Amino acid sequence: MIRGLYSSATGMIVTQKQAASIEENLDNVRNPGYREEQNIVTSFPSMLLERISAGSGAEKVPIGGMGTGVNADRLAMKLGSGLVVETNQPTDVALVSEGFFVVQTRAGERFTRNGHFELDEANRLRTTAGNLVLGENGEIGPLGPNFSIEYDGTVRDNGEVVDRLRIVDIQGTELQREGKTTLYNTTQIPVPVARDTIQMRQGAIEESNVNVNDQMVKMVVAMRAYEASQRVLQIQDQSIEKAVNEVGKV
Template structure:
């Protein structure tokens, strides 16, 4: 009976973790570029039970009892646990905002030769001196959130304060107080392949220091670790390449300025999953109540006999 308590309790703990993951998905349903997490449930290794040194137990059909030999009883499952929460990098819907600092990234990059998923991400980093620093590999972070703004120094930044990087892993400055004639302001233009331009006083399109967005191709994005809500750290081997420098790029991609990629969370499915988890949690609760009541009754019987 004690084993039953442990099995039901492990189920409740894992279901609680899964419910927390679903609740986090639902809370970020309006977070641009958010990728939902899916909880992975695994069973503990099953155990094979046997009677040992049993000289008086009855024979089991097909398994004759032999003196001094272990007699198999059967298999025992000891519950489940939630091993991890894996993000789903499926493309989210895009919505028009008409804000020049909102950028949606759309990709249709094919898997590599080994069938590994490949996805595109904006590269971002925290820099001590954005005017001179180039982000080192260990500083690079990746996001799909294109809801950017311009800070007091004129740099493109994410809502979490990361600098948006160009294809040279340097911060992108769109407004320079010392050179107002070379500042983009709200005339910033981003082409479909991520190149940056602005309009001068004459209305002419001028390259913004020959920069383009640092769009990286990440093979097997499950090797990334979520840091915060919308930023990931890559833990795989090597460094992701710029999409334009990737020799294996056999897909299509595009950047849409004035649009945002929405979260890929399905609210209806998430609510359904939360109700399913809740019912399973309540079922485990009833199991614990039943086992506890049975043990209490057995304890009372023992006390009555001894008395």
């Protein structure tokens, strides 16, 4: 009976975490390059129940298993591209194909799908947070007013090749978002994406891949699951109270 309390309580905790993730997704729906986050829900180990017959040395007869609850201990990034929107800003770059831009932060290299870039005071390509965008040869720049970025990431300035945007591939489940940004980190070694598979579009950005309607449905489901677990918890509590009172009368 006590185990039933744990199962219901862990179910409520998981749905709370799911609701928090949904809220985070909705908050970032207009954030370029944001990837929807999903909770990875796992079950605690189940317990095997056995019936023990009376008498010494009696055989234990398995009568089935019992779940001990669930847990949501980590987040995974949902793969899939967002809508590409034209901005006509030369520093904006939409990565249409798979992969991630590489940027240099104070903590090291990080990865992003957010191509809303700008030029710094030295005319180097950087993110709006001030992190330099990396090419195959390092930082990109200085760039003149007539620079261009081709579909494969080649950066030209007045027709001359400056560098090529560095694009890498990483398994989505291994990426961890840093704080409230669209920067991701990983313990994996990023793999360079083959040039002939890269597709970019200058003067455009990729929006988030969050579907608002889908998130609203998930929120309703999560709230109903929370309410169901709450009702079960109340029933378990009432059963325990009744059992304690009945025992007290014996």
